[in-house]
Each structure stands twice: as structure tokens, then as C-alpha cells.
């Protein structure tokens with residue numbers, strides 16, 4: 214294929230999915246590189262050389278690039294797309310390297326989406342779109358039937374959601390968050406303000422677990438047993454505490470059954486008990502909640518809120534979805550059938566939670582207000598929502 218001089222993050226994600234071969238030259242500083250990297254279903258070979266090394270000794274820099282990545286094709290990346298562009302244009306391309314810059318750098322990589330219609334839903338009376346924020350491994354959903362839509366865990370970049378709704382001619386009936394998120398900023402309150410549709414959250418998650426302060430945003434209460442109608446379909450609320458106390462899942466009954474699991478059950482793992490240092494108290498709840506989900510019919514299609522590894526969890530058609538019966542066979546975290554063993558396993562594998570998660574939850578509760586720059590800073594990096602045992606960087 215023709216190697217351009219620049220690619221958008223969406224184009225890069227597509228190249229990775231198609232298995233197009235290229236090397237990555239990452240020129241961010243050490244700390245930024247350690248925090249997160251460009252990954253995908255086919256993660257490319259990555260060479261990390263901080264930008265300042267190119268300034269200090271240009272020839273040594275060029276020889277290292279050539280020794281490790283050859284003369285291309287190479288994708289140069291940095292934090293915001295400026296210094297990598299300079300290196301591509303001023304240093305490598307004049308020397309004959311086939312090198313492209315990723316527009317907007319890792320900040321744009323973390324704020325980009327691929328939107329896919331779940332093919333199973335094409336024959337159904339409902340249609341389901343999965344919005345994949347691929348740089349962070351976050352999944353968001355639009356569920357539609359007969360011109361109406363329900364949003365599940367909508368992302369911070371609400372324009373992407375509004376574009377989809379207007380393109381498909383859909384009216385929002387309700388905006389639901391499966392729980393108060395700690396890893397990303399919810400678009401729920403902003404969408405409610407913009408569209409007038411009600412925003413729903415379980416009341417237990419309306420209290421910040423560290424500050425123990427009530428949320429300062431308007432929201433209606435989600436409750437076990439509530440039913441939302443969307444066109445000819447119905448969406449039932451299941452209260453499944455464990456990841457958070459107010460954690461919920463949504464069961465959609467169209468011609469098929471779809472389960473939006475948020476942060477409970479993932480394709481290759483289960484969620485961690487979230488924040489608050491309440492692992493001992495919350496892990497048994499988590500076990501019972503997961504068992505409850507696992508008793509649903511085996512053909513129920515699970516649509517999770519996150520993934521840790523596209524290479525291991527993404528289907529050939531790009532979606533993250535699997536029938537419950539298949540997860541029972543393939544998800545290693547579901548093998549533990551006894552509560553005690555499951556709880557010990559969870560407590561032994563708790564990942565550290567990034568310190569910015571406390572502030573993300575404050576933003577989501579309306580307890581902290583930040584400008585765009587501050588929000589970008591908080592959301593940098595990949596989600597750490599699955600147990601560490603299943604979390605990999607490939």
C-alpha cells in the first residue's frame with residue numbers, strides 16, 4: 214500500500230486491524246512512554262527514542278532508527294503530533310525514509326473511535342452500535358429501535374454520539390451509565406443537558422466512594438427491575454453490585470437477547486472491585502452478581518464495557534461480543550466456581566489503581582470541574598478495569 218505522509222488515529226487503527234506491516238517510532242519522554250503505548254490487534258514493532266536525543270545527535274538518532282526499523286514504512290508518534298511531525302519532515306524523510314506522522318499524537322489516539330453496527334442486530338428489530346475508543350479499550354453503545362435510541366455508557370466526546378444519532382434519524386429516550394466510571398469521563402450528564410433526555414445512574418453510585426460526598430449532577434435513579442422501552446424492544450435493569458455498589462447491567466430483549474455488562478463481565482476477564490479499598494467487602498458481592506449473569510441463557514450476547522487486549526478479545530469483524538455460553542468455556546476468570554476461591558483470587562490480583570481515577574470519578578459526579586486540557590490529562594492512558602492477571606500490553 215501507499216505509505217502517506219500522515220495518518221489520522223482512525224486510519225492507523227484500521228491499518229493495525231488489516232495487519233499492514235510498519236514500525237512505530239515513538240519520540241515521547243520516558244514517563245509518557247511507560248504509561249501507555251500504541252497497541253492494536255497486530256501491535257507493531259516499536260522503537261522508543263525521546264525527541265531530545267534527535268536534537269542532541271541527529272546522525273546517531275538516524276542510525277538507530279535505520280538499524281531497528283529499516284527505512285520504512287515507519288509511523289512517527291509523539292504526545293500531540295508536533296515533534297513527531299518535525300522529525301518525520303526534517304530529519305527522516307529528507308534522508309529517504311518512508312515515514313508518516315500520526316496526526317494529533319497519543320492524545321488524539323486516546324480520543325478517537327471506530328463505530329460499528331453489531332451484525333447480529335441487522336436481522337433484529339433493534340440495532341446496536343458499538344463505539345470502540347480503541348486507544349483506551351473503552352466500549353460505548355447506542356441501542357435503537359423504530360427511531361428511538363437509548364445510550365449506554367456514552368463517552369465524553371458527545372459529538373460523535375450526536376453525529377451518529379442524527380445520521381440515523383434517532384431520538385434519545387434515555388441515557389444510562391452502568392455505574393459511576395473511574396477510568397473515563399462519562400458523556401451522560403453533558404448529553405442530558407444538550408438533548409433534554411434523562412440521565413440515569415444507580416443511587417449507590419451517586420456518592421463518591423473516597424470523598425463520601427453526593428454527586429452534584431442531576432440524575433434519575435436506576436433500580437433493579439426497571440424496564441426501559443426503546444421502539445419495539447425492552448431493556449431490563451439488573452443491579453449487580455461488586456465492581457461498584459451501584460453497578461448495573463442491562464438486558465435487551467429483541468428477537469435475540471443482548472447483555473450490556475459494563476464493568477462486570479469482560480470477554481477475557483472480569484472487572485476488579487473499583488476504588489474505595491473495599492475489595493474484601495465487595496468481592497463476594499461481585500461473585501454473586503457474576504453468577505447471576507451466568508445463569509442467563511447461553512445464547513445471550515455479551516457486550517462488555519472494556520477490553521484489555523484487542524489481539525485476544527476482538528472478533529474478526531472488529532466487534533467485541535460473544536455468547537455467554539462461549540465465555541463460560543473461554544474466559545479464565547469464570548472457571549472459579551466457589552465464592553471463597555474467587556474472592557482470594559480477586560484480592561490476590563487487584564491492580565493498583567491509577568491516582569487520577571479518584572479525580573475522574575469526581576468529575577463524573579460533578580464534584581470537580583476542569584477545562585478540556587485538564588480532562589485530556591486525566592484520561593491519558595489505557596483503562597485498568599480488568600483484573601491484573603488478565604491485563605496484558607499486547
Ligand SMILES: [Fe+2]
Pocket residue numbers: 392393394395396456476487598
Ligand atoms: Fe468502572
